[in-house]
Structures are given as structure tokens and as C-alpha cells.
Amino acid sequence: MFFKNLQIYRLPANWPMSASELNSMLERQAFTPATSAELQRQGWAAPRGAGAPLVHAVGGQFLLQLKTEKKLLPSTVVNQVAAARALEMEEAQGFAPGKKAMKELKERVTDELLPRAFAILSTTAVWVDPVNGWLVVDAASPAKADEVVKLLLKSVDKLPLESLRVMRSPVGAMTEWLKVDESPAGFTVDQDAIMRATGESKAQVAYKRHTLEADDIRRHIAAGKQCTLLAMTWSDKISFVLDESLAIKSVKPLEIIKESATRNDDERFDSDFALMTGELAKMLADLVEALGGEAEEDARPPGPAVDAAPAKGHEPVREQRVMLKLNGQAPGTVPPGDGSATDPMYDQAVELVRSRQRASISLVQRYLGIGYNRAGNLLEAMEALGVVSGMASNGNRTVLAAPGAAA
Template structure:
């Protein structure tokens, strides 16, 4: 299994909490499916079927936040409530007021909730206590913040910080493109976004398109900066780095996928994939932080 997106946080290196202690902390917040009258439930779940709340491979920890949300569109509630309001007007001779309409919508929602469809989703968290990484597989910072909020609620005094680097990702990515030179160990791929800093917010997007150095340099000289850049690390992993220091669209390349397919048993393959992923991503993150000037110190 490979994470597709990385929202990156820092833990102290050699963080001392064991998997057993983490399981004990998460257990009171374990996932329980919502009742018929509940719209949303979230909680910690086993990453592997019939497993523990913390899955451990080679000192690397994997967590899973499960979410089940019922679909109850406001348009449907409003439609039913409006029909009920017409019936009330016919029966009582006048239309329901603002307060009565609000109460009517609430009653309609309560009645429809037990019959609403549910959508289940899972968000995975990788904790590397050896190198001090905590990574959420989420495309948006808001989703990662939601996961972290629930983790902090479960784990008292978790010493967690956002990753901070010495140099702005926007400034460094712009420099790489202007010089037509990627940092050591990386190559620049064929996706990028250049955005103007002024009021116009003009943007140029390259999607699977060769980044012509002369053309790109002309955009940069006109005031645009790189806010999104596709790269490959060590000929093993391709990804997109954005202006918030999030890493997206991660894809292991052929050299790693060949290693993944060497084991046939599902459980062994999962553990092998996880060990391979965490080992390679830890090295990639260290190289990327170095390319961005190193970590910013408090």
C-alpha cells in the first residue's frame, strides 16, 4: 500500500511512545458505526482486518481514521419541507412563518435520517518514530487538520509540529525552473503551475507538457512564481510539490513496483509494501528538506 498524498508533520526523533501505549490511547476513541439517528461518526479503526488499532512493521506505525457520513442533501430536505408547508397552509389557512419553517425542516431531516445512504471513508496516518515523521494521507490541509485534531484528542500531550523549512517552497521551486536545474537526486517532470503575485492572479499551467526553459524563464521574469511542480526522486518516486509543502500524486515507479510484486501472500505483501514505502519516503523527505534549505529551527 502506498500513500497518494503527504501532509507532513514533525515528531521528536526517537519519540518514545510504544505501539501498545498508542493502542491504549486510541481505544476509547475507536470507531463505532453511527446509529439510525446520527449523521456522522468518526473514530480510530484497525488498518488491517481483525488487527490492532496500530499496525506495526519494522518500527513503523500505521493508523486508520474511519468516517461514516450519511447523505442528506439540503435540496431534498427543502423540497419535502416545502411540500409539507403547502399542506399546512391549506389546512390552517396561512403559510408557516420563518420559525415554523425552520422547525419543519428539522423534523423532515430527523424523519429522513434513518433512511439516508451512508458513505464510509478511511484516512491513514503513518508515524515514523525513528526519523520523527508523522504523515497524513490527505489531499487537503483541512482534512489533515481534522485527523490531527482527533489524534491530539486521543493522545495526551502529543509533541507534534508542522514541518517548517528554511526556504519558501515557492521561491526555491521558482529558482529551480529559472536555472533549469533540479536539486541533487531529483528531476523536474512535465507538470507545473506558474502564478502571478499581483492582483491579476494570472496563471500558466503545464500538464504533461515539456517545460521549455526559455518560455518558463520569460514567465518568471514577468513576475510569476512556481506554486506547483512535478518531480521525481532518485528515479524511484514521482510526486507533485505544492506551495504549502504538501506532497501530492505520489507514484512509485517501475523499479519499486517490481519489488512489491515479489510476495504473493496478501498479508505479507501489505507489510512488505508498507515497509518499502516508509523506508523510501523517509529518505525522500530527508532529501527534499535538505533541498529546501533544511529545517527551520525555533
């Protein structure tokens, strides 16, 4: 098994909830079949079938399952039957029924047809990681994830659940990765993307299994488009699509982590679940790091911050550009490389870009063995201190001459 879509929420790390405690709470909202008078019924069902616990635990990781039963009763059928009944009433009483009478007639028809309606059963898987504080719903839409969260909040007393908030907007981060033609640490960019205009036109360009040429992408960015969807691969193990709402879709495990043969179905299921949760926990941590880390609930980060437009069903994400201290002096007045920046690796980074005469995030990241965001912050500090130029339209920076250097 492997989740196909990830709607991501946050729990406190090392959340003190055992499988048995959670199971007893979910039992209060366990699934029971809908009655003949109900259009829909939802509840918790055992992931491993009848008779098994509602919480399937493997290695400290929990798997839940929301079960939904919906009655299929098309409105066209109700309207047709109601229209036939209305015609009979008109012939009997000599005049057509009014709006109120038609409304009551449709309600009666619905009640009559409901016991004969087809029932459709569906399930939604939920992964709870109490150790690292993840709660992930395998749902393609925020609306389906909201159904899960709503029932969870009703089932678990004082559930400390929050939306995942990151410091950088996914749209801003994805656009920058494509603009500078550099992927964040541990990730590679694949061949699917959507570039959308921010103006009223909402014009967009979609790439499908097509090489993302840096020059083409930069032309779209210069024309006012931003990346709202991007296909990526993490650590050569998992491919996925990241969208503007911070949802992860089309998740696929690559050959390197596909399941191995085991003796029976139960062992294979547990092995696959343990493998999936272990790899996804690492991937989510790396993705959050690539997006600037998590944003605190009550603290807006220092420096200019931009609120991204909130997607339906999601809390807004915040983007931060970290401003390094310049000891109270204006940018450019502090000699570059004198250790005035707050990052202890600043001088090493300056020496590196000067010796290589190239200023790129990937260069600093690779040679200093640091994360993508830290390398980006170092380059921003160099720009503020006059070591490198600002980013040109082609995404490149120029290494500037040191003060007092020969022309």
C-alpha cells in the same frame, strides 16, 4: 500499498511511543457505527480489518486508519419534503408558516429522514515514523488532514505534533530551480508545472506533460510569475507533485521499487509498507534539505527572511538567504579565495569555478560532492566577495577576473 498524497507533520526524532501504548490510547476513540440520529461519526479503525490492532506496526513504523461514516441526506430532498409539509400547514391554518416555523419544520424533516439516509464509509491512512519523527496523512486536502490531527490530539495525551517548517518557501525554491534550470540534489524536474502571477490578476500558465523550456520559464518569471506547483522525481524511484503549501500529491512509485511477489497477502502488505516507509523517509529528508533544512520553532534565521503567505491548514514557511561572514569588511574588499568565508570548502569552490570558467550550482555540487543548498550558499559568498557576478536574467553567472589579473 503506497500513499498517494502526503500532508506532512513533525514529531520529535526517536519519539518514545510503543505500538501497544499508542494502541491503548487510540482505543478511547475507536470507531463505532453512527446512530440513526447522527449525520457523521469518526474514529480509529484497524488497518488490517476487524479483530486486528488499531496500530499496525512493521519494523518500528506505525500505520493508523481514521474511519468516517457520513449520512447522505441532500438538502434538496429536505427542502422538497419541508415545502410539501409547509403547504399542508398553510391549507390547514390559512396562512404560510414563518421563518422560525420553517426552520423547525426542516429540523423535524431531517430527523425523520435521517434513519433512511444512505451511509458512506471512507478511510484515511496515517503513517507514524517515531524513529525519524514523521507523521504523514494520506489526504489530498489540508481539511481532511486536520480531521486526523484533531482526533489524534484528542486521543493521545500531550502529543508533540507540529507542522513541518522549512527555511525556504516552496514557491521561492521551485521558482529558482526553474530559473537556473537546475534541480536540487537527488531530484529531477518533470513536465508538469503551474506558474502564477503575484499581482491582483492571479494569471497563471499551466504545463501538462510539456517540456519546461528554460527560456519560456524565465520569460514568465521576468513577467512576475512564480512556480506554485512542480512535478518532480526523486532518485528515479518516486514521482510526485510539490505544491506551494508544502503538500506532496500524486505520489507514484516507479518500477524500480515496485513490490515483489510474496507468499500471502499479509506478507505482501507488510513488505509493501516497509518498502514505502523506508523510501519516503529518505525522500522527505532530501526534500527538506533541498528547501534549506528545517526552521526552528522559536528562532528566526539570521539575515533577511521572508514569510510566505500561509496556505489554509498549514503554518507559514520561511525563506532564508544565508549571509557568510566577511570579517567586518564590505563586499568586494576581501580578496576572493582567501578563506575569509566561513565554509571550509570555499577556496576549493573558487578554484573550481575559475579553472572551469563557469559558475553554476550543479558544477560545485557535483565536483565537491556537497548538497545543493551548500553549493548555492558558496556561490552567493563568491558573488558577495566579487569572484562571480550576480545572476543574470537568463540565470547564468559570469566568473570575474581575480584582483591583479591581466586584462
